Amino acid sequence: LVELRNVSKIYHVGDEEIRALDNVTLDIHGGEFISIIGPSGSGKSTLMHILGCLDSPTHGTIELDGTMIHHATPVQLAGIRNRKIGFVFQFFNLLPKLNVLQNVELPMVYSGVSAKERRLRALEALKMVTLENRAKHRPLQLSGGQQQRVAIARALVNNPKIVFADEPTGNLDSHTGEAILDLFRKLSEEGRTIALVTHDPEIAAVTPRRIEIRDGKVALQVDPKLAGL
Amino acid sequence: LVELRNVSKIYHVGDEEIRALDNVTLDIHGGEFISIIGPSGSGKSTLMHILGCLDSPTHGTIELDGTMIHHATPVQLAGIRNRKIGFVFQFFNLLPKLNVLQNVELPMVYSGVSAKERRLRALEALKMVTLENRAKHRPLQLSGGQQQRVAIARALVNNPKIVFADEPTGNLDSHTGEAILDLFRKLSEEGRTIALVTHDPEIAAVTPRRIEIRDGKVALQVDPKLAGL
Numbered sequence: 001l002v003e004l005r006n007v008s009k010i011y012h013v014g015d016e017e018i019r020a021l022d023n024v025t026l027d028i029h030g031g032e033f034i035s036i037i038g039p040s041g042s043g044k045s046t047l048m049h050i051l052g053c054l055d056s057p058t059h060g061t062i063e064l065d066g067t068m069i070h071h072a073t074p075v076q077l078a079g080i081r082n083r084k085i086g087f088v089f090q091f092f093n094l095l096p097k098l099n100v101l102q103n104v105e106l107p108m109v110y111s112g113v114s115a116k117e118r119r120l121r122a123l124e125a126l127k128m129v130t131l132e133n134r135a136k137h138r139p140l141q142l143s144g145g146q147q148q149r150v151a152i153a154r155a156l157v158n159n160p161k162i163v164f165a166d167e168p169t170g171n172l173d174s175h176t177g178e179a180i181l182d183l184f185r186k187l188s189e190e191g192r193t194i195a196l197v198t199h200d201p202e203i204a205a206v207t208p209r210r211i212e213i214r215d216g217k218v219a220l221q222v223d224p225k226l227a228g229l
Numbered sequence: 230l231v232e233l234r235n236v237s238k239i240y241h242v243g244d245e246e247i248r249a250l251d252n253v254t255l256d257i258h259g260g261e262f263i264s265i266i267g268p269s270g271s272g273k274s275t276l277m278h279i280l281g282c283l284d285s286p287t288h289g290t291i292e293l294d295g296t297m298i299h300h301a302t303p304v305q306l307a308g309i310r311n312r313k314i315g316f317v318f319q320f321f322n323l324l325p326k327l328n329v330l331q332n333v334e335l336p337m338v339y340s341g342v343s344a345k346e347r348r349l350r351a352l353e354a355l356k357m358v359t360l361e362n363r364a365k366h367r368p369l370q371l372s373g374g375q376q377q378r379v380a381i382a383r384a385l386v387n388n389p390k391i392v393f394a395d396e397p398t399g400n401l402d403s404h405t406g407e408a409i410l411d412l413f414r415k416l417s418e419e420g421r422t423i424a425l426v427t428h429d430p431e432i433a434a435v436t437p438r439r440i441e442i443r444d445g446k447v448a449l450q451v452d453p454k455l456a457g458l
Protein backbone atom coordinates (compact mmCIF):
# COMPACT_ATOMS: atom_id res chain seq x y z
CA LEU A 1 0.00 0.00 0.00
CA VAL A 2 2.70 2.52 0.98
CA GLU A 3 6.34 2.01 -0.01
CA LEU A 4 9.16 4.32 1.09
CA ARG A 5 12.56 3.82 -0.57
CA ASN A 6 15.67 5.57 0.83
CA VAL A 7 13.65 8.52 2.10
CA SER A 8 15.52 11.33 3.88
CA LYS A 9 14.24 14.65 5.21
CA ILE A 10 16.93 17.22 5.83
CA TYR A 11 16.46 20.71 7.29
CA HIS A 12 19.07 23.46 7.11
CA VAL A 13 19.07 25.96 9.97
CA GLY A 14 21.90 28.47 9.68
CA ASP A 15 24.92 26.39 8.75
CA GLU A 16 23.61 23.31 10.52
CA GLU A 17 22.03 20.29 8.88
CA ILE A 18 19.31 18.37 10.73
CA ARG A 19 18.52 14.92 9.40
CA ALA A 20 14.95 14.39 10.61
CA LEU A 21 14.78 11.18 8.53
CA ASP A 22 17.86 9.36 7.35
CA ASN A 23 17.59 6.90 4.45
CA VAL A 24 14.36 5.18 5.52
CA THR A 25 13.08 2.18 3.55
CA LEU A 26 9.70 0.92 4.74
CA ASP A 27 6.62 -0.94 3.51
CA ILE A 28 3.13 -0.61 4.96
CA HIS A 29 0.67 -3.25 3.75
CA GLY A 30 -3.09 -2.81 3.37
CA GLY A 31 -5.09 -3.55 6.53
CA GLU A 32 -2.13 -3.36 8.94
CA PHE A 33 -2.46 -1.89 12.45
CA ILE A 34 0.90 -0.30 13.30
CA SER A 35 2.35 1.80 16.10
CA ILE A 36 5.37 4.07 15.55
CA ILE A 37 7.44 4.63 18.69
CA GLY A 38 10.66 6.45 19.51
CA PRO A 39 12.19 9.18 21.66
CA SER A 40 11.22 12.83 21.47
CA GLY A 41 12.77 14.36 18.33
CA SER A 42 13.50 11.02 16.68
CA GLY A 43 11.52 11.69 13.49
CA LYS A 44 8.06 10.20 14.12
CA SER A 45 6.01 13.25 13.09
CA THR A 46 8.27 13.85 10.10
CA LEU A 47 7.72 10.24 8.96
CA MET A 48 3.94 10.57 9.43
CA HIS A 49 3.81 13.81 7.43
CA ILE A 50 5.62 12.13 4.56
CA LEU A 51 3.51 8.96 4.73
CA GLY A 52 0.38 11.13 4.86
CA CYS A 53 1.41 13.15 1.73
CA LEU A 54 1.59 16.35 3.79
CA ASP A 55 5.28 16.92 3.26
CA SER A 56 7.76 15.81 0.60
CA PRO A 57 11.10 14.06 1.21
CA THR A 58 14.46 15.70 0.47
CA HIS A 59 15.62 12.41 -1.14
CA GLY A 60 13.99 9.11 -1.94
CA THR A 61 10.71 7.88 -3.38
CA ILE A 62 7.22 7.12 -2.09
CA GLU A 63 4.56 5.02 -3.72
CA LEU A 64 1.04 5.15 -2.28
CA ASP A 65 -1.60 2.76 -3.59
CA GLY A 66 0.27 2.52 -6.90
CA THR A 67 0.93 6.27 -7.42
CA MET A 68 4.47 7.71 -7.25
CA ILE A 69 3.84 10.52 -4.75
CA HIS A 70 7.16 12.32 -4.95
CA HIS A 71 6.29 13.39 -8.55
CA ALA A 72 2.72 14.49 -7.77
CA THR A 73 1.71 18.18 -7.87
CA PRO A 74 0.26 19.85 -4.75
CA VAL A 75 -3.23 19.70 -6.27
CA GLN A 76 -2.89 15.96 -7.01
CA LEU A 77 -1.54 15.39 -3.47
CA ALA A 78 -4.55 17.18 -1.97
CA GLY A 79 -6.91 14.99 -4.01
CA ILE A 80 -5.17 11.76 -2.93
CA ARG A 81 -5.16 12.89 0.71
CA ASN A 82 -8.80 13.86 0.66
CA ARG A 83 -10.02 10.60 -0.92
CA LYS A 84 -7.76 8.07 0.76
CA ILE A 85 -6.19 9.38 3.97
CA GLY A 86 -7.43 10.55 7.35
CA PHE A 87 -4.79 12.46 9.36
CA VAL A 88 -4.79 13.38 13.06
CA PHE A 89 -2.09 15.99 13.74
CA GLN A 90 -0.05 15.96 16.95
CA PHE A 91 -1.42 19.43 17.79
CA PHE A 92 -4.82 19.06 16.13
CA ASN A 93 -4.78 22.00 13.63
CA LEU A 94 -8.43 22.82 14.22
CA LEU A 95 -9.71 26.09 12.68
CA PRO A 96 -10.54 28.39 15.60
CA LYS A 97 -13.12 30.51 13.78
CA LEU A 98 -15.26 27.51 12.77
CA ASN A 99 -17.35 25.66 15.31
CA VAL A 100 -16.73 22.01 16.16
CA LEU A 101 -19.30 20.67 13.68
CA GLN A 102 -17.92 22.82 10.85
CA ASN A 103 -14.38 21.62 11.62
CA VAL A 104 -15.52 18.01 11.33
CA GLU A 105 -17.47 18.75 8.12
CA LEU A 106 -14.47 20.38 6.44
CA PRO A 107 -12.97 17.31 4.66
CA MET A 108 -16.39 16.61 3.13
CA VAL A 109 -16.68 20.19 1.83
CA TYR A 110 -13.57 19.48 -0.28
CA SER A 111 -14.97 16.19 -1.53
CA GLY A 112 -18.27 17.75 -2.57
CA VAL A 113 -20.67 16.03 -0.15
CA SER A 114 -24.08 17.79 0.16
CA ALA A 115 -24.66 20.04 3.17
CA LYS A 116 -27.37 17.77 4.61
CA GLU A 117 -25.27 14.63 4.27
CA ARG A 118 -22.22 16.46 5.71
CA ARG A 119 -24.10 17.44 8.80
CA LEU A 120 -25.41 13.92 9.41
CA ARG A 121 -22.01 12.27 8.98
CA ALA A 122 -20.25 14.93 11.07
CA LEU A 123 -22.70 14.46 13.96
CA GLU A 124 -22.22 10.70 13.71
CA ALA A 125 -18.42 11.12 13.89
CA LEU A 126 -18.79 13.40 16.94
CA LYS A 127 -20.97 10.71 18.59
CA MET A 128 -18.16 8.20 18.04
CA VAL A 129 -15.91 10.39 20.22
CA THR A 130 -18.74 11.38 22.63
CA LEU A 131 -18.67 15.10 21.85
CA GLU A 132 -21.95 15.63 19.96
CA ASN A 133 -23.07 17.96 22.77
CA ARG A 134 -20.31 20.45 21.89
CA ALA A 135 -21.08 20.70 18.15
CA LYS A 136 -21.91 24.41 18.26
CA HIS A 137 -18.92 25.41 20.41
CA ARG A 138 -15.55 26.60 19.12
CA PRO A 139 -12.32 24.62 19.51
CA LEU A 140 -10.84 27.10 21.98
CA GLN A 141 -13.83 26.58 24.26
CA LEU A 142 -12.86 22.94 24.67
CA SER A 143 -10.24 21.31 26.85
CA GLY A 144 -7.06 19.86 25.31
CA GLY A 145 -8.39 16.32 25.26
CA GLN A 146 -11.74 17.40 23.85
CA GLN A 147 -10.00 19.23 20.99
CA GLN A 148 -7.99 16.08 20.30
CA ARG A 149 -11.19 14.06 20.00
CA VAL A 150 -12.65 16.58 17.53
CA ALA A 151 -9.49 16.19 15.43
CA ILE A 152 -9.99 12.40 15.47
CA ALA A 153 -13.64 12.76 14.37
CA ARG A 154 -12.56 15.03 11.50
CA ALA A 155 -9.97 12.49 10.32
CA LEU A 156 -12.57 9.70 10.17
CA VAL A 157 -15.50 11.53 8.61
CA ASN A 158 -14.58 10.77 4.97
CA ASN A 159 -14.32 7.01 5.63
CA PRO A 160 -10.62 6.96 4.72
CA LYS A 161 -8.89 3.76 3.64
CA ILE A 162 -5.77 4.77 5.61
CA VAL A 163 -5.62 6.60 8.96
CA PHE A 164 -2.41 8.20 10.23
CA ALA A 165 -2.66 9.53 13.80
CA ASP A 166 0.17 11.38 15.59
CA GLU A 167 -0.18 10.65 19.34
CA PRO A 168 -4.01 10.52 19.23
CA THR A 169 -4.27 9.85 22.97
CA GLY A 170 -1.48 12.17 24.12
CA ASN A 171 -3.91 14.53 25.85
CA LEU A 172 -6.37 11.93 27.08
CA ASP A 173 -6.68 10.21 30.45
CA SER A 174 -6.26 6.45 30.32
CA HIS A 175 -10.01 5.79 30.35
CA THR A 176 -10.81 8.15 27.45
CA GLY A 177 -7.65 6.95 25.69
CA GLU A 178 -8.82 3.35 25.82
CA ALA A 179 -12.14 4.29 24.23
CA ILE A 180 -10.27 5.95 21.36
CA LEU A 181 -7.97 2.95 20.98
CA ASP A 182 -11.05 0.70 20.76
CA LEU A 183 -12.32 2.95 17.97
CA PHE A 184 -9.07 2.52 16.03
CA ARG A 185 -9.09 -1.22 16.64
CA LYS A 186 -12.64 -1.45 15.25
CA LEU A 187 -11.59 0.54 12.16
CA SER A 188 -8.66 -1.83 11.71
CA GLU A 189 -11.02 -4.83 11.87
CA GLU A 190 -13.04 -3.22 9.04
CA GLY A 191 -9.91 -3.61 6.89
CA ARG A 192 -8.57 -0.06 7.02
CA THR A 193 -4.83 0.58 7.40
CA ILE A 194 -4.04 2.33 10.68
CA ALA A 195 -0.69 3.80 11.76
CA LEU A 196 -0.43 5.52 15.16
CA VAL A 197 2.47 7.39 16.69
CA THR A 198 2.48 6.81 20.41
CA HIS A 199 4.59 7.32 23.54
CA ASP A 200 2.29 4.97 25.45
CA PRO A 201 3.83 1.49 25.78
CA GLU A 202 0.37 0.01 26.44
CA ILE A 203 -0.86 1.16 23.04
CA ALA A 204 2.27 -0.03 21.26
CA ALA A 205 1.75 -3.43 22.88
CA VAL A 206 -1.74 -3.96 21.39
CA THR A 207 -0.87 -3.16 17.77
CA PRO A 208 0.32 -6.22 15.83
CA ARG A 209 3.25 -4.31 14.30
CA ARG A 210 5.65 -1.79 15.85
CA ILE A 211 8.07 0.46 13.99
CA GLU A 212 10.77 1.96 16.18
CA ILE A 213 12.59 5.15 15.15
CA ARG A 214 15.81 6.54 16.53
CA ASP A 215 17.66 9.58 15.16
CA GLY A 216 15.72 9.46 11.92
CA LYS A 217 16.44 5.78 11.25
CA VAL A 218 13.99 2.91 11.46
CA ALA A 219 15.58 0.85 14.20
CA LEU A 220 13.48 -2.16 14.78
CA GLN A 221 10.44 -3.71 13.20
CA VAL A 222 8.46 -6.25 15.13
CA ASP A 223 6.46 -8.12 12.55
CA PRO A 224 3.58 -10.34 13.65
CA LYS A 225 4.95 -13.22 11.62
CA LEU A 226 8.40 -13.00 13.20
CA ALA A 227 7.40 -12.18 16.75
CA GLY A 228 4.72 -14.78 17.06
CA LEU A 229 2.50 -12.18 18.77
CA LEU B 230 0.56 29.09 50.52
CA VAL B 231 -2.48 28.97 48.16
CA GLU B 232 -6.04 28.85 49.51
CA LEU B 233 -9.09 28.49 47.29
CA ARG B 234 -12.50 29.00 48.94
CA ASN B 235 -15.71 28.06 47.08
CA VAL B 236 -14.19 28.79 43.69
CA SER B 237 -16.35 28.27 40.60
CA LYS B 238 -15.59 29.01 36.95
CA ILE B 239 -18.65 29.21 34.74
CA TYR B 240 -18.69 29.74 30.96
CA HIS B 241 -21.79 30.71 28.99
CA VAL B 242 -21.95 29.47 25.40
CA GLY B 243 -25.24 30.39 23.74
CA ASP B 244 -27.89 29.58 26.33
CA GLU B 245 -25.80 26.83 27.90
CA GLU B 246 -23.86 27.08 31.12
CA ILE B 247 -20.64 25.11 31.51
CA ARG B 248 -19.36 24.71 35.06
CA ALA B 249 -15.64 24.13 34.48
CA LEU B 250 -15.07 24.37 38.26
CA ASP B 251 -17.87 23.92 40.76
CA ASN B 252 -17.43 25.24 44.31
CA VAL B 253 -13.84 24.11 44.86
CA THR B 254 -12.23 24.59 48.30
CA LEU B 255 -8.56 23.62 48.39
CA ASP B 256 -5.33 24.36 50.26
CA ILE B 257 -1.83 23.94 48.87
CA HIS B 258 0.94 24.18 51.45
CA GLY B 259 4.48 25.43 50.85
CA GLY B 260 6.94 22.77 49.64
CA GLU B 261 4.28 20.23 48.56
CA PHE B 262 4.69 18.02 45.52
CA ILE B 263 1.21 17.41 44.10
CA SER B 264 -0.30 15.78 41.03
CA ILE B 265 -3.75 16.75 39.71
CA ILE B 266 -5.52 13.96 37.86
CA GLY B 267 -8.92 13.51 36.25
CA PRO B 268 -10.71 12.71 33.00
CA SER B 269 -10.50 14.84 29.87
CA GLY B 270 -12.64 17.93 30.33
CA SER B 271 -12.90 17.59 34.11
CA GLY B 272 -11.45 21.02 34.94
CA LYS B 273 -7.72 20.43 35.51
CA SER B 274 -6.43 23.19 33.20
CA THR B 275 -9.07 25.59 34.47
CA LEU B 276 -7.96 24.92 38.06
CA MET B 277 -4.30 25.42 37.12
CA HIS B 278 -5.02 28.72 35.35
CA ILE B 279 -6.79 30.00 38.45
CA LEU B 280 -4.08 28.72 40.84
CA GLY B 281 -1.45 30.28 38.57
CA CYS B 282 -3.20 33.70 38.54
CA LEU B 283 -3.74 33.46 34.79
CA ASP B 284 -7.53 33.50 34.99
CA SER B 285 -10.02 34.74 37.58
CA PRO B 286 -12.86 32.75 39.13
CA THR B 287 -16.53 33.52 38.49
CA HIS B 288 -17.22 33.06 42.25
CA GLY B 289 -15.07 32.46 45.30
CA THR B 290 -11.78 33.73 46.72
CA ILE B 291 -8.09 32.92 46.32
CA GLU B 292 -5.28 33.79 48.63
CA LEU B 293 -1.70 33.33 47.39
CA ASP B 294 1.19 33.79 49.80
CA GLY B 295 -0.94 36.14 51.91
CA THR B 296 -2.39 38.26 49.06
CA MET B 297 -6.11 38.13 48.15
CA ILE B 298 -5.76 37.49 44.41
CA HIS B 299 -9.37 37.92 43.36
CA HIS B 300 -9.11 41.64 44.15
CA ALA B 301 -5.76 42.19 42.42
CA THR B 302 -5.51 44.27 39.22
CA PRO B 303 -4.08 42.70 36.03
CA VAL B 304 -0.81 44.61 36.53
CA GLN B 305 -0.49 43.37 40.13
CA LEU B 306 -1.32 39.81 38.98
CA ALA B 307 1.41 39.97 36.34
CA GLY B 308 3.92 41.10 38.98
CA ILE B 309 2.97 38.29 41.38
CA ARG B 310 3.15 35.74 38.58
CA ASN B 311 6.49 36.94 37.36
CA ARG B 312 8.16 36.95 40.80
CA LYS B 313 6.62 33.85 42.37
CA ILE B 314 5.20 31.45 39.80
CA GLY B 315 6.56 29.37 36.92
CA PHE B 316 3.85 28.07 34.58
CA VAL B 317 4.07 25.36 31.90
CA PHE B 318 1.01 25.51 29.64
CA GLN B 319 -0.62 22.36 28.25
CA PHE B 320 0.14 23.60 24.71
CA PHE B 321 3.33 25.50 25.49
CA ASN B 322 2.45 29.04 24.26
CA LEU B 323 5.92 29.64 22.86
CA LEU B 324 6.39 32.78 20.72
CA PRO B 325 7.06 31.57 17.15
CA LYS B 326 8.98 34.66 16.00
CA LEU B 327 11.52 34.48 18.84
CA ASN B 328 14.21 31.81 18.88
CA VAL B 329 14.39 29.19 21.62
CA LEU B 330 16.89 31.15 23.75
CA GLN B 331 14.81 34.35 23.52
CA ASN B 332 11.68 32.43 24.54
CA VAL B 333 13.45 31.13 27.64
CA GLU B 334 14.85 34.61 28.44
CA LEU B 335 11.44 36.27 28.24
CA PRO B 336 10.36 35.98 31.93
CA MET B 337 13.67 37.62 32.92
CA VAL B 338 13.11 40.52 30.50
CA TYR B 339 9.98 41.39 32.51
CA SER B 340 11.83 41.12 35.82
CA GLY B 341 14.64 43.39 34.64
CA VAL B 342 17.58 40.96 34.60
CA SER B 343 20.61 42.21 32.57
CA ALA B 344 21.07 40.84 29.04
CA LYS B 345 24.29 39.06 29.95
CA GLU B 346 22.83 37.41 33.05
CA ARG B 347 19.66 36.48 31.09
CA ARG B 348 21.66 34.69 28.46
CA LEU B 349 23.68 32.70 31.00
CA ARG B 350 20.64 31.61 33.00
CA ALA B 351 18.62 30.77 29.88
CA LEU B 352 21.42 28.55 28.53
CA GLU B 353 21.66 26.85 31.91
CA ALA B 354 17.89 26.16 31.88
CA LEU B 355 18.15 24.73 28.35
CA LYS B 356 20.96 22.46 29.53
CA MET B 357 18.65 21.16 32.28
CA VAL B 358 16.27 19.93 29.55
CA THR B 359 19.13 18.88 27.17
CA LEU B 360 18.26 21.36 24.40
CA GLU B 361 21.13 23.85 24.56
CA ASN B 362 22.09 22.81 21.03
CA ARG B 363 18.83 24.23 19.64
CA ALA B 364 19.10 27.68 21.26
CA LYS B 365 19.21 29.55 17.94
CA HIS B 366 16.34 27.63 16.32
CA ARG B 367 12.68 28.65 16.35
CA PRO B 368 9.94 26.77 18.18
CA LEU B 369 8.32 25.57 14.97
CA GLN B 370 11.58 23.94 13.93
CA LEU B 371 11.37 21.64 16.93
CA SER B 372 9.39 18.49 17.50
CA GLY B 373 6.39 18.48 19.86
CA GLY B 374 8.35 17.05 22.77
CA GLN B 375 11.26 19.43 22.21
CA GLN B 376 8.89 22.44 22.29
CA GLN B 377 7.47 21.11 25.55
CA ARG B 378 10.94 21.01 27.07
CA VAL B 379 11.61 24.60 26.02
CA ALA B 380 8.37 25.60 27.77
CA ILE B 381 9.60 23.82 30.92
CA ALA B 382 12.96 25.62 30.77
CA ARG B 383 11.18 28.98 30.43
CA ALA B 384 9.00 28.26 33.47
CA LEU B 385 12.05 27.53 35.65
CA VAL B 386 14.39 30.31 34.56
CA ASN B 387 13.24 32.86 37.16
CA ASN B 388 13.77 30.43 40.06
CA PRO B 389 10.08 30.48 40.98
CA LYS B 390 8.88 29.52 44.46
CA ILE B 391 5.87 27.72 42.95
CA VAL B 392 5.74 25.72 39.70
CA PHE B 393 2.44 24.80 38.03
CA ALA B 394 2.84 22.44 35.05
CA ASP B 395 -0.09 21.28 32.88
CA GLU B 396 0.81 17.79 31.55
CA PRO B 397 4.54 18.55 31.29
CA THR B 398 5.35 15.08 29.93
CA GLY B 399 2.30 14.69 27.66
CA ASN B 400 4.42 14.82 24.49
CA LEU B 401 7.44 13.00 25.82
CA ASP B 402 8.46 9.36 25.54
CA SER B 403 8.74 7.54 28.86
CA HIS B 404 12.55 7.92 29.00
CA THR B 405 12.54 11.70 28.37
CA GLY B 406 9.50 12.01 30.63
CA GLU B 407 11.35 10.38 33.51
CA ALA B 408 14.23 12.83 33.14
CA ILE B 409 11.76 15.72 33.41
CA LEU B 410 10.07 14.15 36.42
CA ASP B 411 13.49 13.85 38.12
CA LEU B 412 13.98 17.55 37.47
CA PHE B 413 10.68 18.39 39.19
CA ARG B 414 11.49 16.06 42.06
CA LYS B 415 14.84 17.83 42.57
CA LEU B 416 13.09 21.22 42.56
CA SER B 417 10.65 19.90 45.15
CA GLU B 418 13.53 18.76 47.34
CA GLU B 419 14.88 22.34 47.19
CA GLY B 420 11.67 23.38 48.96
CA ARG B 421 9.69 24.73 46.03
CA THR B 422 5.97 23.98 45.70
CA ILE B 423 5.23 21.88 42.62
CA ALA B 424 1.78 21.02 41.20
CA LEU B 425 1.58 18.92 38.03
CA VAL B 426 -1.46 17.95 35.97
CA THR B 427 -0.92 14.48 34.58
CA HIS B 428 -2.72 11.66 32.78
CA ASP B 429 0.17 9.36 33.55
CA PRO B 430 -0.62 7.08 36.54
CA GLU B 431 3.11 6.44 37.07
CA ILE B 432 3.71 10.15 37.68
CA ALA B 433 0.69 10.48 39.95
CA ALA B 434 2.03 7.56 41.95
CA VAL B 435 5.36 9.24 42.78
CA THR B 436 3.97 12.55 44.04
CA PRO B 437 3.20 12.49 47.77
CA ARG B 438 -0.19 14.17 47.27
CA ARG B 439 -2.85 13.60 44.61
CA ILE B 440 -5.86 15.80 43.89
CA GLU B 441 -8.53 14.14 41.79
CA ILE B 442 -11.03 16.21 39.81
CA ARG B 443 -14.31 15.09 38.26
CA ASP B 444 -16.85 17.37 36.57
CA GLY B 445 -15.29 20.47 38.11
CA LYS B 446 -15.36 19.10 41.68
CA VAL B 447 -12.38 18.02 43.74
CA ALA B 448 -13.22 14.37 44.27
CA LEU B 449 -10.52 12.82 46.36
CA GLN B 450 -7.44 13.98 48.14
CA VAL B 451 -4.80 11.50 49.11
CA ASP B 452 -2.75 13.17 51.80
CA PRO B 453 0.62 11.75 52.76
CA LYS B 454 -0.34 11.72 56.43
CA LEU B 455 -3.56 9.81 55.82
CA ALA B 456 -2.35 7.45 53.12
CA GLY B 457 0.80 6.40 54.90
CA LEU B 458 2.69 6.76 51.63
Ligand SMILES: Nc1ncnc2c1ncn2[C@@H]1O[C@H](COP(=O)(O)OP(=O)(O)OP(=O)(O)O)[C@@H](O)[C@H]1O
Binds near residue numbers: 141171240242247274
Ligand atom coordinates in the same frame (compact mmCIF):
# COMPACT_ATOMS: atom_id res chain seq x y z
N1 LIG C 1 -13.47 29.16 27.10
C1 LIG C 1 -14.31 28.17 27.40
N2 LIG C 1 -15.62 28.26 27.08
C2 LIG C 1 -16.47 27.27 27.38
N3 LIG C 1 -16.13 26.12 28.00
C3 LIG C 1 -14.85 25.95 28.33
C4 LIG C 1 -13.86 26.96 28.06
N4 LIG C 1 -12.67 26.50 28.50
C5 LIG C 1 -12.89 25.25 29.02
N5 LIG C 1 -14.20 24.94 28.92
C6 LIG C 1 -14.86 23.71 29.40
O1 LIG C 1 -14.57 23.55 30.76
C7 LIG C 1 -14.38 22.17 31.06
C8 LIG C 1 -13.03 21.99 31.73
O2 LIG C 1 -11.99 22.26 30.81
P1 LIG C 1 -10.45 22.04 31.19
O3 LIG C 1 -9.65 22.57 30.03
O4 LIG C 1 -10.17 22.59 32.52
O5 LIG C 1 -10.36 20.44 31.23
P2 LIG C 1 -9.10 19.49 31.50
O6 LIG C 1 -9.40 18.70 32.72
O7 LIG C 1 -7.85 20.26 31.46
O8 LIG C 1 -9.17 18.48 30.27
P3 LIG C 1 -7.99 17.81 29.35
O9 LIG C 1 -7.46 16.67 30.16
O10 LIG C 1 -8.77 17.36 28.13
O11 LIG C 1 -6.98 18.85 29.03
C9 LIG C 1 -14.48 21.42 29.75
O12 LIG C 1 -15.75 20.83 29.60
C10 LIG C 1 -14.27 22.48 28.70
O13 LIG C 1 -14.95 22.18 27.51
Ligand SMILES: Nc1ncnc2c1ncn2[C@@H]1O[C@H](COP(=O)(O)OP(=O)(O)OP(=O)(O)O)[C@@H](O)[C@H]1O
Binds near residue numbers: 039045369371
Ligand atom coordinates in the same frame (compact mmCIF):
# COMPACT_ATOMS: atom_id res chain seq x y z
N1 LIG D 1 11.04 22.71 10.29
C1 LIG D 1 12.10 22.13 10.90
N2 LIG D 1 13.30 22.70 10.84
C2 LIG D 1 14.38 22.13 11.45
N3 LIG D 1 14.33 20.98 12.16
C3 LIG D 1 13.15 20.37 12.26
C4 LIG D 1 11.97 20.90 11.66
N4 LIG D 1 10.94 20.07 11.97
C5 LIG D 1 11.46 19.09 12.73
N5 LIG D 1 12.77 19.26 12.90
C6 LIG D 1 13.70 18.39 13.64
O1 LIG D 1 13.62 17.08 13.11
C7 LIG D 1 13.74 16.12 14.17
C8 LIG D 1 12.53 15.21 14.12
O2 LIG D 1 11.35 15.92 14.47
P1 LIG D 1 9.92 15.20 14.65
O3 LIG D 1 8.92 16.28 14.86
O4 LIG D 1 9.68 14.26 13.53
O5 LIG D 1 10.16 14.36 16.00
P2 LIG D 1 9.15 13.43 16.82
O6 LIG D 1 9.71 12.05 16.83
O7 LIG D 1 7.79 13.59 16.31
O8 LIG D 1 9.28 14.00 18.30
P3 LIG D 1 8.15 14.24 19.46
O9 LIG D 1 7.92 12.89 20.07
O10 LIG D 1 8.87 15.20 20.36
O11 LIG D 1 6.92 14.81 18.84
C9 LIG D 1 13.83 16.91 15.47
O12 LIG D 1 15.16 16.99 15.90
C10 LIG D 1 13.30 18.27 15.11
O13 LIG D 1 13.88 19.27 15.89
Ligand SMILES: [Mg+2]
Binds near residue numbers: 044373374
Ligand atom coordinates in the same frame (compact mmCIF):
# COMPACT_ATOMS: atom_id res chain seq x y z
MG1 LIG E 1 6.05 14.46 17.05
Ligand SMILES: [Mg+2]
Binds near residue numbers: 274319
Ligand atom coordinates in the same frame (compact mmCIF):
# COMPACT_ATOMS: atom_id res chain seq x y z
MG1 LIG F 1 -6.24 20.40 30.16
